[in-house]
Amino acid sequence: MSNAQEKASILQLVSEPVAPDIDRPGFRVYDHPVTTSTGNKLRAGVYWHGQRPGKGDAAPAPFDHWVCSPLHVSAVTSCNGAHFGRLLRFRNTLGQWREWAMPMAMLSGSGEDLRRELLSMGVEIDPDGFKQLNRYIQSQHPDRQVTAASTTGWHGTELFIMPGENIGQGDAILQSELANLDDFTRAGNLDGWRDNVARFSAGNPLLILGICTALAGPLLYPTRQQSGGINLHGKSSTGKSSIAQAAASVWGHGEQLLRTWNATGNGLEGIASQRNDTLLALDELGESDPAKVGDIVYALANGTGRARATRTGGARTTNRWRVSLLSSGELTLPAKMAEAGKRSKAGQEVRLLDLSAARRHGCWDHLHGHPDGGSLSKAIKRASVTHYGHAGPAFVRHLLDGEGLDGLPEALTLLRAQYQPRNNLEGRAADRFALLALAGELAIGCGLLPLKPDAARLAMLELFANWQSERSADPSEDAAIKALVLEFITRHGEAHFSELGRDSAPVRDRAGWWREDAGRRTWLLTSEGLRRAVPGFEQRTVLEVLDAAGWLTERGEGGKRAKQVKADGQSQRLYHLQPREA
Known part of the structure; x- marks a missing residue:
């Protein structure tokens, strides 16, 4: 045998070793091409080694079904006894090994979501063998158990998790339905x-x-x-x-x-x-x-x-x-x-x-x-x-x-x-x-x-x-409340209020009354009228803002912000307001 022939033979043995004995039926993963004991050459990948029943007294006929490119189930992942998954290690089309913590929920139904993510990451899958891929992953129960995290960031005070990288101490991994989180990429230095x-x-x-x-x-x-x-x-x-x-x-x-x-x-x-x-x-x-x-x-x-x-x-x-x-x-x-x-x-x-x-x-x-x-x-x-x-x-x-x-x-x-x-x-x-x-x-x-x-x-x-x-020195929430009150009185003062103590036509959707005090008008609002004037704010907050601004000019018994007033022949608790433009 020439040196060239001997070298070629050695390379063939290295690139296509003989597969060990195969227990059928069962799954097996080959990271490199192999040759079976029967002489069949298999490319790298996950295989289902099965047997077809023989005819009559004939022995079962073995067959080797390629499922996908090399893919290992490295660990069982879970979080607090739930959200189980599998840590997959696979080789993409470019020959690069990648890892992905896959939620087991992606195997539900036909497992289409799983296949989509694997295909996008460069895993090659037999289009007719998707059921075998699901069976293979679910049949694997490695001893290693890893804590699954559903988000990036801190996992305790000693571990910071990122896609494809853990910083700190702890055996945990980011588990996501998205195998390729492109947000956290790197280039340069x-x-x-x-x-x-x-x-x-x-x-x-x-x-x-x-x-x-x-x-x-x-x-x-x-x-x-x-x-x-x-x-x-x-x-x-x-x-x-x-x-x-x-x-x-x-x-x-x-x-x-x-x-x-x-x-x-x-x-x-x-x-x-x-x-x-x-x-x-x-x-x-x-x-x-x-x-x-x-x-x-x-x-x-x-x-x-x-x-x-x-x-x-x-x-x-x-x-x-x-x-x-x-x-x-x-x-x-x-x-x-x-x-x-x-x-x-x-x-x-x-x-x-x-x-x-x-x-x-x-x-x-x-x-x-x-x-x-x-x-x-x-x-x-x-x-x-x-x-x-x-x-x-x-x-x-x-x-x-x-x-x-x-x-x-x-x-x-x-x-x-x-x-x-x-x-x-x-x-x-x-x-x-x-x-x-x-x-x-x-x-x-x-x-x-x-x-x-x-x-x-x-x-x-x-x-x-x-x-x-x-910003104005006046907090924006306070300013908004006062602006709403002033706008409501300006727009609806004649329609929803009437002068206190004077007979007048019935007021539709009454919000209160008004009276003149030394040439300055005081608005007496009902509780319901005040709520209409300042929608979207709690009334307690509204009253605190108006009181702090000095708009509430009179108080009732015990320092209450509403004062008892006789209006339309009835005693009513009204808020006395004198709005100011500035």
């Missing part, structure tokens, strides 16, 4: 991100804010803070989207991870649950539904999806999440809601803080050698799709490698003490800016952000002061 994205934050408070918002996601759980974030608003083509893409590049592709407000509430809930403990970046607030955007903001900040029923009437598992939200657009939240004739409430506005993006050069203060803001914006956008997906995981590793998560609440308290809010609502806004400052200072400390110490803290203090100055 961390040094490239620092040099081409993060370095431009020096002297640019809004870019610091964007990156800090992205890094604040993993801090929500250990500091016990609620979801929420910032809406950068201002003219188009000033750099807002560049800041949003820079923030998105902390966790994934700068463009792909950035989503739009042009989505349903259910769709945004699904995205938020996939981004748990990280960043939810939404561009173009102006594309949202003005009639629903307020409710969506509440839902995103509260971290709980709508309760839904199954086909049998039972309750579906509710989506839950914690996200740091960064929004951008030309409009503020109140302006967008006003398009549908709705008034924003303080609770909505404090969950999504509107912050003007108007700086010296669009969104920028320092151009770093670029001729204008547009050039800087383009450079950041290019870099956000070249180097991405490294900073977020590196930040989490720093949190776990350092002194742990226990000291973070105290550190946040120290930063929060430096803010000077004028009321409770501004206090909640200060909580948000202090959290962003904490994220930034931690990132500076571990070298992720190439800034001097205190740069993030000072930038957030400056932006909080800007946010304060943009």
Whole structure:
């Protein structure tokens, strides 16, 4: 035998070894092509080795049915004794091995959803053998058991779960019906991100804010803070989207991870649950539904999806999440809601803080050698799709490698003490800016952000002061209540009120009476009239606001806000109001 023939023979033995004895019937997986003892050459994959009954006295005839490309069931997954699944390890068309924690529920029916995901990940499946694939997976019961997590993010205080990667300690894995979560992708390297994205934050408070918002996601759980974030608003083509893409590049592709407000509430809930403990970046607030955007903001900040029923009437598992939200657009939240004739409430506005993006050069203060803001914006956008997906995981590793998560609440308290809010609502806004400052200072400390110490803290203090100055000193909820009362009296004063003590024609839909006091009119509203004047607010809140503003001019016995008055021959409890224009 020549050397060439001997080499070819050896290669054949290496590439197509002889399969060990086969117990039929049964499944078997071959990672490489093999030759059976009967001389059949089998390509790599999962096989069903069966036997057909022989005719007459003939022995059964063995057959080998290829089911799919190589796929192993590595572990049984579950969460608290429920939500069982299987950890699949498979080789795709390019020869790369991948893992996916698959919910067992995907095997229900014909298993079409399972096959769709596997095919999209590069698994090759016999079109006529789908039942065998279901049988194969359900027949495997490996000894290894792994805890299944339904969301990304913290699983306890020592493990942070991401698609395809666990950071920290613990045997758990993300289990999802989506095998390929493209949000958390990587390219380039961390040094490239620092040099081409993060370095431009020096002297640019809004870019610091964007990156800090992205890094604040993993801090929500250990500091016990609620979801929420910032809406950068201002003219188009000033750099807002560049800041949003820079923030998105902390966790994934700068463009792909950035989503739009042009989505349903259910769709945004699904995205938020996939981004748990990280960043939810939404561009173009102006594309949202003005009639629903307020409710969506509440839902995103509260971290709980709508309760839904199954086909049998039972309750579906509710989506839950914690996200740091960064929004951008030309409009503020109140302006967008006003398009549908709705008034924003303080609770909505404090969950999504509107912050003007108007700086010296669009969104920028320092151009770093670029001729204008547009050039800087383009450079950041290019870099956000070249180097991405490294900073977020590196930040989490720093949190776990350092002194742990226990000291973070105290550190946040120290930063929060430096803010000077004028009321409770501004206090909640200060909580948000202090959290962003904490994220930034931690990132500076571990070298992720190439800034001097205190740069993030000072930038957030400056932006909080800007946010304060943009708002009226009068809280928006208080202002809305007083505006509604004044508008109601102005529009319906003659129709739904009459002068107290004078006989007049019956008043339809009466809201109260009025009287002249030293040339100033006092409006005496019934309880029902006050509710009509200020719909959507609790009456107790309304009375507190009007009382604090000095609009309630008289009190009843015991200091009660309603005073007993005789009107239309009956004794009635009425609220005495003297609205003021300013």
